[in-house]
Amino acid sequence: MKDESGMYPAERVERASVPALDERLGVAIPVLGGQCFIRPVDYMGNDAAIVQAARVSYGKGTKKISTDRGLIRYLLRKYHTTPFEMCELKIHALYPMDVWRQWIRHRTASVNEYSTRASEALENLLTPANGWRLQDQGNKMGSDGFLPEHNEPGNVGKTGKLGGEYLTAQEEDLIDHARAVYQERLDAGIAKEQARKDLPLSTFSMAYWKIDLHNLLHFLRLRLDAHAQLEIRLFAQAIAELVKVWVPHTWEAFEDYRLYSLQLTRLDKEMLRAIVNLHEQGGPIMHPTAEARQVPHAVFSLARDFGWLSPATVLGTTIPKSRERDEFEVKLMTLTGWEAPWRA
Numbered sequence: 001m002k003d004e005s006g007m008y009p010a011e012r013v014e015r016a017s018v019p020a021l022d023e024r025l026g027v028a029i030p031v032l033g034g035q036c037f038i039r040p041v042d043y044m045g046n047d048a049a050i051v052q053a054a055r056v057s058y059g060k061g062t063k064k065i066s067t068d069r070g071l072i073r074y075l076l077r078k079y080h081t082t083p084f085e086m087c088e089l090k091i092h093a094l095y096p097m098d099v100w101r102q103w104i105r106h107r108t109a110s111v112n113e114y115s116t117r118a119s120e121a122l123e124n125l126l127t128p129a130n131g132w133r134l135q136d137q138g139n140k141m142g143s144d145g146f147l148p149e150h151n152e153p154g155n156v157g158k159t160g161k162l163g164g165e166y167l168t169a170q171e172e173d174l175i176d177h178a179r180a181v182y183q184e185r186l187d188a189g190i191a192k193e194q195a196r197k198d199l200p201l202s203t204f205s206m207a208y209w210k211i212d213l214h215n216l217l218h219f220l221r222l223r224l225d226a227h228a229q230l231e232i233r234l235f236a237q238a239i240a241e242l243v244k245v246w247v248p249h250t251w252e253a254f255e256d257y258r259l260y261s262l263q264l265t266r267l268d269k270e271m272l273r274a275i276v277n278l279h280e281q282g283g284p285i286m287h288p289t290a291e292a293r294q295v296p297h298a299v300f301s302l303a304r305d306f307g308w309l310s311p312a313t314v315l316g317t318t319i320p321k322s323r324e325r326d327e328f329e330v331k332l333m334t335l336t337g338w339e340a341p342w343r344a
């Protein structure tokens with residue numbers, strides 16, 4: 001509203017400050033065994049800023065903390081996202097380049113990275129002898145378990161009888177050689193932009209990375225997930241520690257409605273309903289009997305419609321692969337503790 005002189009009067013607006021995050025500004029959080037780090041550099045906004053934006057009001061946008069919390073939870077639950085874009089976090093990170101290849105895919109951040117055209121390449125990440133992960137046999141993209149650390153006979157890993165200490169020694173040799181070749185090129189006067197071309201992906205780089213809270217939560221949801229590669233997950237966990245202290249109400253809502261929520265597809269819902277019906281009729285979920293060898297009809301016809309089971313499937317036989325059905329089975333187990341009827 002304009003005042004008597006026809007001007008819009010100034011309103012006092014306090015800069016958002018979160019003392020718990022202020023204390024951490026500039027403090028490095030170690031990642032990857034302390035070989036890398038992230039450190040918060042700056043931030044804008046806090047939980048109250050989200051509420052303020054949502055109410056399109058000036059000044060302190062809240063009367064009671066509980067009201068702020070309720071509104072934030074509502075916004076996050078209902079995917080009302082833009083108020084969360086009012087907050088931003090800037091970090092400084094030191095990371096290996098293979099992690100950065102995944103990190104930089106998140107296009108909604110602003111980035112300024114160390115240049116190996118202008119400056120000499122940084123050090124390399126060295127994998128400890130107990131840090132070599134084995135290929136997951138079920139998930140092509142995943143890892144499962146570790147190669148034994150020592151090169152003892154009987155320590156049979158994917159690479160034969162070698163242990164992690166052999167692989168780490170080999171890695172050291174490789175890095176030393178790549179470094180020596182790089183240095184030789186620099187000493188010969190080759191431009192840094194070309195001399196760097198054969199450096200390994202374990203070479204460190206660093207960047208300033210600034211992102212708004214909406215997109216940061218999206219990043220965290222994807223990169224905290226068990227399907228994300230361990231290395232980037234560790235960076236995401238370190239960033240999550242900052243978000244928890246920066247915007248505690250948002251973090252709580254994020255855990256409740258995104259991170260630990262469970263999404264049901266239309267197919268999931270229909271199948272779940274059919275299985276619950278079966279259960280209520282005392283179906284083979286609770287009372288498996290020798291006679292009930294055939295997958296129960298209602299469940300079976302749905303599963304066949306969805307392409308989850310073939311018409312020939314009977315209990316006790318090999319069930320053809322279906323990723324979507326596997327995902328449903330995990331959800332069913334999480335919600336009910338039951339195995340799918342075709343597994344009973």
Ligand SMILES: Cc1cc2nc3c(=O)[nH]c(=O)nc-3n(C[C@H](O)[C@H](O)[C@H](O)COP(=O)(O)OP(=O)(O)OC[C@H]3O[C@@H](n4cnc5c(N)ncnc54)[C@H](O)[C@@H]3O)c2cc1C
Nearest residue numbers: 102105106107108109141215218219222223225227228229
């Ligand atoms: C477990 C896992 C495995 C992966 N595997 C692979 C892989 O094998 N190969 C591979 O190439 N990538 C892979 N990725 C990367 C993935 O496909 C995404 O590129 C990455 O996670 C970034 O997600 P995003 O685009 O949603 O994020 P951001 O780039 O941060 O974008 C956030 C959101 O903004 C919107 N947006 C941003 N830019 C655009 C645009 N140009 N047009 C329309 N909307 C836009 C979208 O809604 C997007 O979701 C993997 C990611 C994960 C988490």
